[in-house]
Amino acid sequence: MFYTTCVVILVLQISLSDAAFDACTNYTSMKYVDRRAVQNQLEIGSINPISDDFLESGWYRIESAAGENMPTEPPGSLRCGTWYPIWLNGTLPTTIGEEIVGQVCLQGFTKNCSLTWNIDIKYCSGDYLVYNLVRSETTSSGYCFGTEAVTATIETPSTSIATNTDDPINGFDPCDQYSLIDYQDRRAATRTLVLGEYTAISDDFLTSGWYRVERSSCEKMPTSAPEPFHCGTWYPIWLNGQLPTTPGQQVQQTVCLQSFTQTCLYSWNVDIKLCTGDFFVYNLLNSKIASSGYCFGTLDVCAVKEDDTPSPNANTEYTLEKETKEYVKILVVVGVIFIIVVVVLSVLLAVYCRKSRRKITNSNNVPQPGKTNKTGISPPLYKRKTSSVNIQSKTHIDSPPPYRSREPSVTSIGNFNPDKKLTATDIFAVKNTDNI
Template structure:
């Protein structure tokens, strides 16, 4: 893909590249502190690189998770070497298995001011970013105590920090020798991105010094400890401005900014602390094991609050017991209902209200009609003697009755048969 643009001087019309310190080849993506650079949101145009790591785009695959991104973009070619020279170079997106999974072209120009400008194109791959420079450098925060207004820097409300300060919270957990205890600490981790800017003092005098070396991740009651990359004041009344560093999993000084420190006449230190820019990071104070020991009154609630909690818990016990008993009764009733329903399935009631066992008929709630053999009734022939009338003489008549079958209805002629004796 070649950019078509109106002719103009790219060496004087460019944009400074963002996140230049994180784009160095030696800078591996730190998942705990940064989102991956994703130049699929980059606006196409001319860019200049200003970084201590260098401005040259690497000409070899940097490796996955380098340059502060998942998929680094590198130059598959050479850079211009003559002043005013402008070339078209091919860039590659490095994947996990392929060093050049996607390609496109960009313009590169060598300006007379002895610097390069790149006509970059929006990346076609998410979580991919252009690489610049070779050596990893410390990424610094652009804000210091000068640019952020604090109590001491405010000329209208000028105060003495040795008399007007706040006590730092969670003192014993901020010791450099104490590692973060996820199961027992009151808070999961100290996070000074919620800290209010201002002057602070550590109440325990033997643990008020900020460590001057990196404590290590998960120390000082936090994930990312903040330590002093400098020296404390040594003369009473002296105020110095020193650099503090935030330690990450891979770098001892990933972020840095300035704080003011003063040694007061009472021989204690006060620190003009600034809110941290990273979640789960916290300032460290104290270097000995005794600093990690919790005092009786440290981080504890007042006694009346505990008594109120006990009263609330005691008052809630009868309600909990009643709820448990009610639940047990409901369960028992449910079990009895199920048993009753199971037994009732074995009994059926017919139309007369008489219960009987067995399966239900197709006809309804009537007992099964049983079939039996067809019955027959045989009547033996009998002879009846009667006296004939005087005007006629005949033989005694004989009446014979045949078999009667219950399956069909017989006609009268079939039931009685009269035979003459002739």
């Protein structure tokens, strides 16, 4: 009975949790929707490809003029703003409230369906679709939505809409309720992004709203296209129009995204107001392009932090810091050169020692018959000499040999008297043998 009750409670909790969550109201708006259309072909080198291997898995809604439907046929490589488009290998739900499990395919350069996985798709009562997307496992791959590409390039200045908002509606005045833009000193049009020194500013993470640049001499957005890799980012965003000139005046102008090949690859509108205190506030929208950022300030001084601005009459911390960095760079270069010189000298010394050792070894060797020396003259044949051996008598100390008389044996025909010693005269005297 106890276990049955627990099972019933668990089923009720699951049912209530499912009922409490509604994907049609709990979703996130998809980024870069205008670039995800099938007809949007990626221009390599002009902009970074969409890469959904950084996408956070969850429910998403597509709000784009190109459409919200995921294509059900292979789009082709380098489509949908990415290298490897992800498309739906099936059909979309058609009945309100219907939720299906669909299979998506990643298209490669040679195969229409290199990888597959499943996602959930639901048709909501507001006549729109939501997708439960899973993070891709492949770099430079992205989900496709919509068919026709949205043309966002505008080469002519937009028409400004000027209004006077000295009397704010509903008590809201952007001149009093704004946020300070981040990285002010890095957003100057004269500031070049040094790869590896700083991370590129990326205003696709910017929270949309009213912003102010606090430095009065650097608060104006440039009205001409900066170069790529300026304003502390890869793709600078500049004002394709004019700033308001009358205090209290608010205008709507077009901003452009500068790419490597086009001065205005994408554009959208922002509101700008000149406040009574003689400063500007900008109603900025988050960019749809990674590594892109809004530009503010055109003077060289805008590329330097305000508290580090160099004075013409005195040495400042900025100058000291800059000189210190230069000295460090010089020391690093000198150190690297010194290490290279030491390594080269060590190698040369090792080679020299090896050659010297080889010469000494060869000079001590006996020349071999038939071989030619360095001068090309054959050495004389080796002649073996007779060896001389110094024969010395050896004395055996342990057991000397028995004494042997050196006196010669005498054979006598006559009587031999052993007691008689022979003298030298007796031995060598010539005897008369006539009587014998």
